[in-house]
Amino acid sequence: MPRRSTSKTASETEHCCRPMTAQANWECAQHGSVFDCADAVVRYDTESREYGLIIHDGGTSYLSITFCPWCGQRLPKPRRRWTFGRT
Template identity: 60%
Template sequence: MSDPAVRHCCRQMTSRLEHVCALHPNPFDCPDQVVIYSPRFREYGLIIHDGGTGVISIRFCPWCGSTLPV
């Protein structure tokens, strides 16, 4: 889930991070949740949907190409 105080690089990223699924309260269980943000580390990642909580860190936005914080 997204931190409301954080401005993300584009509307698409913000929209994907704010996605709320009525069927899957845990973002790692929802097949429609593809990206996650960790405010503690200021990191973005792609969720690996294999039944766990794995994430692949990303350095660029998949939608607008902006450089993300490292």
């Protein structure tokens, strides 16, 4: 069977395990945002590299997670702009 996705694979980032990779690269044909998609569990911010557990309350709430809910591995620390300068 031919692979259906053509443009998707290039931008896909590898994560700790397969379910996390699938969730972090989540794309839904019916929902433009992961927050609108009930099947999306985890969001991954490519800029801050932050993992978050999506809270489906109609908004864009999420809970930051430091461990993978599937394999239990510690997730890489997010990049935060404000941590560069120490106070």
